[in-house]
Amino acid sequence: MKKILCVGSVTADVMVKPADSIPEPGTLQxxxxxxxxxxxxxxxxxxxxxxxxxPVRLCCxxxxxxxGxxxxxTAQEAGVDISAVVQRDAPQTTVSVVCVQSNGERSFLYYPGSAGAFCTEDIPESAADGCEIVFVAGAMLLSGFDGNPCGTFLQKMQEAGKYTALDTGWDFExxxxxxxxxxxxxxxxFMPSYDEAVKLSGCTEVSEMVRFFKKCGAKNLVIKMGKDGAYLSPQHGEAQVLPAFSGLTVKxxxxxxxxFCAGFLTGIARGEDFYRCGILANAAGAHCVMELGASAGIPPLKQIEEFIASYGIEKEGSL
Structure with missing residues (x-):
């Protein structure tokens, strides 16, 4: 299986649940x-x-x-190769206060910190050694890396024969x-969420967004649509909507x-076709929302495949 380099935004999340309202000044809740x-x-x-x-290496x-x-x-204990992680005296590690509402939706109080300061000089020369896929995660939150530095880095990766992928965060700037x-x-x-794609493209129709991004140069597109699934548009082949898995208890x-991105890249690393990658992505996202925390619910691949099969989806089939 191909190894993946994940580059980009990393935070410590302080999760508060439920956070349906903010106490009045001087009171406690x-x-x-x-x-x-x-x-x-x-x-x-x-x-x-x-x-x-x-197999995955983290660079942040x-x-x-x-x-920090x-x-x-925590990443090392999860089995992540942390050899490309750097620590600096300043600024402090990025922190998000995650306000989780009773219905599972969330909002954030965000300190940009070390992620905002991340720059090309923070990427070791050997970071991509042995990795065939390079994934920049959390673009738009990397103030010192977004724009031309990121483009130059990804161009270098493509010239080295790497498969390049990117998703976006919400641009607070x-x-x-x-x-x-x-x-x-x-x-x-390119794998933005629907709301982020609206802000980036100025379009509200998914098919128009895809045309816009492809005109800008992206080869393959996935628009993440939350509970509505995902819109897949490969470079070669027809676009398709994959609905999300139903009947879940969302925590x-x-x-x-x-x-979702991890599931999709799992498919890429295994050489799956584009639509099977989407099914793996939806299944990984489904497991995530059934537990509290960003990674707590993610199981091994065998269990994800059993979950997919329980919905009657065959290896060669699609939703």
């Missing part, structure tokens, strides 16, 4: 739980891949602090497309998009 987890698109995807059974920047140590140790114009021409696979949607 009890909650069911407060817990600390690893978060951020790159670490989420890397840990998910490791749990599935895909952390602070020299307790949150926690993230690094509200810049959007200018951060990606130098990146899209060097992507074999927490945190990390669902990252789990």
């Amino acid at each position: 009890s909650v069911e739980s407060i817990s600390v987890h690893t978060g951020g698109c790159a670490s989420n995807a890397a840990m998910d891949l490791a749990k599935i059974g895909v 920047r952390l602070g020299n602090d307790r949150f 140590d926690f993230v690094k140790e 509200d810049i959007w497309l200018p951060k990606l114009k130098d990146v899209l021409p060097h992507l074999d696979l 927490d949607t945190t990390g669902a998009g990252d789990a």
Whole structure:
């Protein structure tokens, strides 16, 4: 199976549940739980891949602090190769306070920290050695790397024969497309969420978004649509909507998009066709939302395949 390099956004997530409202100033409100987890698109995807059974290396920047140590140790314990993780004295490790509502939806209070400071100089020369797939996760949140630096890096990876993929985070700076114009021409696979794709393309119809991104240079497109599944548009072949798996008990949607990406890249690493990659992606996302935390619900590949088979989906079939 091909090894994957995950590059990008990493955080420590302080998860508060339920967080349906904010207490009035000077008052106190009890909650069911407060817990600390690893978060951020790159670490989420890397840990998910490791749990599935895909060889993966993480490349990110952390602070020299307790949150940074926690993230690094947790990723290593999950089976992630952390040889390309760097820690600096400043700024501090990125932290998100994840406010999980009773219905599983969430909102974030975000400190950009080390992820915002991540730059090309934080990528070791040997980071991609032995990796055939390079995935930039959490673009739009990497202020020191977004734009031309990321495009130059991905161009270098493609020239080295790597398969390049990227997903986006929510651009709190509200810049959007200018951060990606130098990146899209060097992507074999682009996997934004629907809401992010709206902001990037100015389109609301999924088919129009896909045309826009392909005109910008991206080869293969996947638009993540949450409970509505995903829109798949391969470079060669017809576009198709894959509905999400039904009948799930949703506990927490945190990390669902990252789990989807991990499932899709699992398929790429195994040489699956584009649509089978989408089925694996939906299944990984389904397991994510059934547990609290970004990676807690992700099982080994064998269990994911059994889950897919339980829905009557054959190896060569599609939803």
